[in-house]
Amino acid sequence: MNDSGNQSNLSLLRVFLDEFRSVMRQESPGLIPRLALNYVRAFLSLLCQYPNKKLASLPLYRWINLFIMCNMALVFTKICYMHFRCNEIDELIWDFDYYNRELRPHNIDEEVLGWQRLCYVIESGLYINCFCLVNFFSAAIFLQPLLGEGKLPFHCVYPFQWHRLDLHPYTFWFLYIWQSLTSQHNLMSILMVDMMGISMFLQTALNLKLLCIEMRKLGDMEVSDERFHEEFCRVVRFHQHIIKLVGKANRAFNGAFNAQMMASFSLISISTFETMAAAAVDPKMAAKFVLLMVVAFIQLSLWCVSGTLVYTQSVEVAQAAFDINDWHTKSPGIQRDISFVILRAQKPLMYVAEPFLPFTLGTYMLVLKNCYRLLALMKESM
DSSP states (O other): OOOGGGSOHHHHHHTHHHHHHHHHHOSSOOOOOSOTHHHHHHHHHHTTOOOOHHHHTSHHHHHHHHHHHHTOSTTHHHHHHHHHHHHHHHHHHHHHTHIIIIIOTTOOOHHHHHHHHHHHHHHHHHHHHHHHHHHHHHHHHHHHHHHTTOOOSSOOOOGGGTTOTTTOHHHHHHHHHHHHHHHHHHHHHHHHHHHHHHHHHHHHHHHHHHHHHHHHHGGGOOOOHHHHHHHHHHHHHHHHHHHHHHHHHHHHTHHHHHHHHHHHHHHHHHHHHHHHHHTTTOHHHHHHHHHHHHHHHHHHHHHHHHHHHHHHHHHHHHHHHHTSTTGGGSOHHHHHHHHHHHHHHTSOOOOBOTTSOBSSHHHHHHHHHHHHHHHHHHHHHO
């Protein structure tokens, strides 16, 4: 199994933009160089947040990882799960490439390649845009105090008044740089952990879409029932692989999913309330909370939209099996097997933050509704 230690992560990230441009420039669908998940794993490795079997064998990397985890109290849950589950995530990344590795290793079908190319562009585009958005958010947090009253990015009181620029200039600048660097590192770590989860959602939806394409094409095969059943079993094994893959991903990311659901609810509620409270008193502070609110909305939207794609595509498998041409003329055994696929596909696949609700647009609306109720209650109590 490949992992991020088998090659230079920095070298992998260097070719990212070149590969992204090469995919974008193709007039017709072409081969995808590699899963976009590999880039997120490489970035997390460079942030010292991915101690898998290969990297954990390096003593310096392991100690740096532990030091960083101790400095990340607010985002400890997600990073802790990444620390203990990175080897499982390596297996998930390997499993997501099942279609190209096992089912169709030399596929030249333009419809399939077109969907793979679209998913690659969407994932890579999300990485680039979210990376720019997070850095813009960081700049707004770090530069505004510096250009204003000479305060630290995050208001806190240190012993001996080290936070005072007029009394301790050297200590102040050390604290300013320390807060800026650690906060930037935390934000990038959170971004890459979230991108890892969202990419897995999108890869699951892509695999389900490819499964539907393979299922419908079975009806176009002019072969004997025995040959048809052989190909049908290969496609069914792909379906079973996806079902198991979703279960493994839910177990590996359950803690991160729970942290995401609670954090989204808290961030949306608090940032909206603080925006209303600070609007008349401090417009600059209100602008900061507006930016935080936008980031929280976008983050939750990405999770729920990609989760809804998985939900809808998993149900579409039943329709794809029913759409197989002349399946009712096949042997009774083949008809029974197709019926089993239709029956199983009626139970949708979902990414769930147990014991909370799954990541779907229905959950998104429920979170927004409860945030509105909480804001109304907080406003009345003021």
